Amino acid sequence: MSSAGHRLWRWSKVAAWYGVDDPQLREAQPTAQAINGWLALRDIVPDIAPAPEDVTSALSAVIAQVA
Numbered sequence: 001m002s003s004a005g006h007r008l009w010r011w012s013k014v015a016a017w018y019g020v021d022d023p024q025l026r027e028a029q030p031t032a033q034a035i036n037g038w039l040a041l042r043d044i045v046p047d048i049a050p051a052p053e054d055v056t057s058a059l060s061a062v063i064a065q066v067a
Helices: 011-018 023-044 052-066
Strands: none
16 A cells, blocks of 8 residues: 555554564554554545544444453
């Protein structure tokens, strides 16, 4: 993926490529997957993607339950 002529990489792919195995990264993986999925949906079918505020509210509610 690219933005303004710059290539963007998923941190999970970069970490795996470098061999980084961090418990915090493993714990954050579901949140990162949710955000990446939303970004892909917003890019492909923007009319049905939830608003950013709805995504952050949903993630905040889940994080509050887990923390």
